Amino acid sequence: MKTHAMNPPILSGILVALIWGIQPVISRYGFQQGLTPYDATLVRYLTSGLLVLPYACKRGLVDACGVGWPRGLVLFLLSGPLFSLVLVAGVNYAPASHGALIHPALTPLFGMAISRFVFGQRERFSVWGVLLLLAGLVLVGSNAILASGGLAPAGAWRGDLLFVLSAFMWAWYLVLNRSWKVAPLDAVALTQVLSLGAMLLALPWLGGQTFAKPLPALLLQSAYHGVLVSIVSVALFNWVVARLGVRALMLNALSPLFGVLASAWVLQEPLSASMVIGALAIVGGLAVGLRGPGASVRAEKSGYSGSGR
Secondary structure, three states, X not given: OOOOOOOHHHHHHHHHHHHHHOHHHHHHHHHHOOOOHHHHHHHHHHHHHHHHHHHHHHHOOOOHHHOOHHHHHHHHHHHOHHHHHHHHHHOOOOOHHHHHHHHHHHHHHHHHHHHXXXXXXXXXXXXXXXXXXXXXXXXXXXXXXXXXXXXXXOOHHHHHHHHHHHHHHHHHHHHHHHHHOOOHHHHHXXXXXXXXXXXXXXXXXXXXXXXXXXXXXXXXHHHHHHHHHHHHHHHHHHHHHHHHXXXXXXXXXXXXXXXXXXXXXXXXXXXXXXXXXXXXXHHHHHHHHHHOOOHHHHHHHHOOOOOOO
């Protein structure tokens, strides 16, 4: 098959992987500038919620943008501010490189388990891909647990557990989106508007301390998480999947690699041999698994995967 490496869909898919891959790096940089997980969550959803509000009103807020309120509230709990707090708080304890590896690696594993054991969908998957993912996670985890005062800070395991929890929540979100056949943009609009409402309620308590923080740090979090992550990457990835189909998921395997490289370059986080090998194993496992016999099923899921990240 002839490959056009410079085709716009491929370049767009690489851009999405880059946006998602360096998300923990941007979050950790904000913490270094004095922001808290609450600050980052507040500015993220104030930005994204206001931007998608016109679309949500057009789709109809009375029936939850066509999603329905019971299902909409479940999706909101799994992918809204609670999810953001769990994911962003992880980098308050562990290096950003751990988040860039653990979250995207465990999400497909949890997704396959939920789909098979909860919904009874016996999807095929690559055993070798799963084994590579697990091997990479063991190496990353060992770096966090065994390093004391060295490469990984003390208590990094707390952040790693939060990354595991975030992957579990995101996997449920993906499977439910697919099972309920929710239109991706409708799910995005509802989640962001509900998150905006929650942030407006919290504004009297959190707004004073948040907006007293350095303005450049707040603007970076707002632009990156509120615009690039919550909106732009969703639209781009849905377009890439429509153009490339299953092959688009292979581009997601670049996300952990981008995260590790950005952590080392921007934040000057040291990389041990186990971290480098673990990164390569996880990327290889994702690539093999997403090319496996069950890739078409995961590609269908992936059309929804950007909603609320």
